[in-house]
Amino acid sequence: MLSIEEILEAIPHALLRVDVPGLGKRIEGKVRDIYVVDGKRVLITTDRVSAFDRVLGAIPFKGQVLNQLSAWWFEQVKDIVPNHVISVPDPNVTIAREAEPLSVEVIVRGYITGVTSTSLWTLYSQGVERPYGLDLPPGLRKNDPLPEPVITPTTKATGGAHDERLTSAEVVERGLVPADLWEEIQQAALAIFKRGQEIARRAGLILVDTKYEFGLIDSQPALIDEIHTPDSSRYWVAESYEAVRGTDQEPENFDKEFLRLWFVRQGYRGEGEPPKMPPEFIAQVAQRYIAAYERLTGETFIPGEQPAAERIRAALQPLISNH
Numbered sequence: 598m599l600s601i602e603e604i605l606e607a608i609p610h611a612l613l614r615v616d617v618p619g620l621g622k623r624i625e626g627k628v629r630d631i632y633v634v635d636g637k638r639v640l641i642t643t644d645r646v647s648a649f650d651r652v653l654g655a656i657p658f659k660g661q662v663l664n665q666l667s668a669w670w671f672e673q674v675k676d677i678v679p680n681h682v683i684s685v686p687d688p689n690v691t692i693a694r695e696a697e698p699l700s701v702e703v704i705v706r707g708y709i710t711g712v713t714s715t716s717l718w719t720l721y722s723q724g725v726e727r728p729y730g731l732d733l734p735p736g737l738r739k740n741d742p743l744p745e746p747v748i749t750p751t752t753k754a755t756g757g758a759h760d761e762r763l764t765s766a767e768v769v770e771r772g773l774v775p776a777d778l779w780e781e782i783q784q785a786a787l788a789i790f791k792r793g794q795e796i797a798r799r800a801g802l803i804l805v806d807t808k809y810e811f812g813l814i815d816s817q818p819a820l821i822d823e824i825h826t827p828d829s830s831r832y833w834v835a836e837s838y839e840a841v842r843g844t845d846q847e848p849e850n851f852d853k854e855f856l857r858l859w860f861v862r863q864g865y866r867g868e869g870e871p872p873k874m875p876p877e878f879i880a881q882v883a884q885r886y887i888a889a890y891e892r893l894t895g896e897t898f899i900p901g902e903q904p905a906a907e908r909i910r911a912a913l914q915p916l917i918s919n920h
Contacts, residue, residue, distance in 0.1 A: 598884070598887060598888065598891065598897075598898070599658070599883075599884070599887060599898070599900065601877075601880045601881075601884065604657055604658070604879075604880040604883045604884060605876055605877075605880050607657035607658065607883075607900075607903070608657055608876055608879055608880070610657065610903050610904055610905070611644040611655035611656065611657040611659075612643045612644040612655070612660050612689065612905045612906060613643060613644065613645060613655055614630055614643060614906075615630050615641045615643065615689075615905075615906050615909050615910070616906075617632060617639075617641075617909070617910055617913055617917070618917075619917035619920060620632040620634055620639060620913065620916070620917060620920065621633070621634065627645065627647040627650075627652055628642060628643060628645050628646070628647060628652075628660070628663070628828065629641060629642050629643065630643060633695065634916060634920055635919075635920060636694075636695050637683065637692055637693065637694065637695060637916075638681070638692070638693045638694070638695050638696075639690065639691075639692055639693075639913065639916065640664075640690065640691045640692075640693055641660075641689055641690050641909060642660040642661070642663045642664040642689050642690075642691075642823075643655070643660045643689070644656055644657055644658070644659045644660045645660075646659060646828075646853070646856065646882070648853060648856060648857045648860060648867075649713065649857070649860070649865075649866055649867025650754060650759050650760065650867060651867055651871060653856075653860065653871050653874070654871075654873070654874050654879070655879075656879055656882050656883050656886065657879070657883050658883055658886065658887060658898070658900055659828075659882075659883060659886050660689045660905075661688040661689050661898075661900065661901055661905075662826070662827070662886040662887060662889070662890045662898065663823060663826045663827075663828055663886075664685065664688060664689050664690065664691055665685070665688055665890065666825070666826050666827075666889070666890050666893065666894065667691070667823040667824050667825075667826055668682060668685045668691065669893070669894050670793070670824040670825040670826075670893075671820070671824055673792065673793075673796060674789045674792050674793070674820070674824070677785060677788045677789055677792065678785040678788075678789065678818065678819065678820050679814065679817065679818075679819045679820070680819055680820040680821070680824075681693035681694045681696050681812070681814060681819055681820070681821045682694075686912045686913065686915075686916075687901070687908065687909050687912035687913070688901035689901065689905060689909055690909055690912060690913065692916070693821070694814050694819075695814075696812030696813060696814045696819055696821050697812055697813040697814075698753075698810065698811075698812040698821060699773070699774055699782070699810070699811050699812060699813070700752065700753050700773050700774075701750045701751070701752065701753065701763065701768055701773050701774055702750065702751045702752070702753055702760065702808055702809075702810060703748060703750055703782060703783070703786045703808070703809040703810070703811060704748065704749045704750065704751060704806065704807070704808045704809075705746050705747070705748055705749075705786050705787065705789075705790040705806060705807055705809065706743065706746060706747055706748075706749055706805075706806040707742060707743060707746045707790070707794065707803075707804065707805055707806060708740055708741065708742050708743060708803075708805045708806065709721060709733070709737050709739065709740070709741050709743055710739055710740045710805060710806070710831070711806075711831075712854070712857055712858065712861055713857070713866075714759075714866070715749075715751060715759075715760060715762050717729070717747075717749060718739050718740075720762075721733060721737065722739070728749070728762070729747070729748075729749040729750070729762055729763070729764055729765075730764030730765060730766060730767075731747055731749070738843070740838070740842070740847070740848065746787055746790055746791070748765060748783055748786060748787070749762065750762075750763045750764075750765060750768050751763060752773075753810075759867075765779070765783070778818065781818055782811050782818055785811075785818065785820075786809050786811075789809065789820070789824070790804070790807060793807065793824075793825045793830075796893070797825075797832060797893065798835065800892040800893050800895075801834065801835050801836065801892065802832045802833065802834060802835060802851060802889075802892060802893070803832065803833040803834075803835050803838055803848075804825065804830060804831075804832060805830070805831035805832065805833055806830065806831045807824075807825055807829055807830035807831070808829045808830070809822075809824065809829075810822035810823075825893075827851060827852040827853055827885065827886050827889045828852075828853055830852060831850065831852045831853075831854055832850060832851040832852045832889060833848040833849065833850050833851075834848060834849040834850070834851065837849035850885075851885050851886075851888055851889035851892070852885070852889070855881075855882060855885055856882050859874070859878060860872065
């Protein structure tokens, strides 16, 4: 595990963007810089961090954690559903098959929790009737387990818009995904989530909820984007969950909720100019990302050579030469 001092030293070198001359136009997502080359998608995971549908700053080593942890998780579930990965030529880079993305984000929840406007707990506690079309039992408290995992789909927001919550029926009724394909996607998502919970439990963690993105590759459904990372998922430390269950305290977490809650305490929920994160807090967030990687994979996190942008461009030279 890297020390706080080592992470503080790395803050000025956090990877904000990567320009790769020779690969064409750079497409900038919230976290990834993307190039499309010869039917392949080059996904460069930067250290940018987003929450409340906004980019809020950068966390050193976060991009490497996300990319390498996703690659590890894709391997763990490839027997359930195919994925888009071709190769991982650099700690921050995945070369993937081009997919036709589905216009729905598939969110699976095993517990009722969250602080965002679309979270299940926020809606349930505000008395929203049948949130996401779900019949939930009365009397649930924040952080309670659900009787069984549920799927709460949302639209995929673009251009700074917020995700819109959907019911499973609306996914089909609006023509976003055909009924038979949506059924297949839901079954795959629940199976992947179950596998994820089993693996997390062995690491002393609870996979609370997560977001999957699916696409079509050669007309077949495939898992794309990322999987079971601290950005796309919520993890609790199992021991701390049992200790605080039934109280108003929050379980110790290894995910972006730590960051979200800090912004909420500053009075920020996505509107206006975000407050600037202090260096000590940035280092704490980075340590949590690294700790999640090490606990889940059982491997020591080894930072990639710095500066990362030069290293990444060098790793992509063979692709540029063949382009």
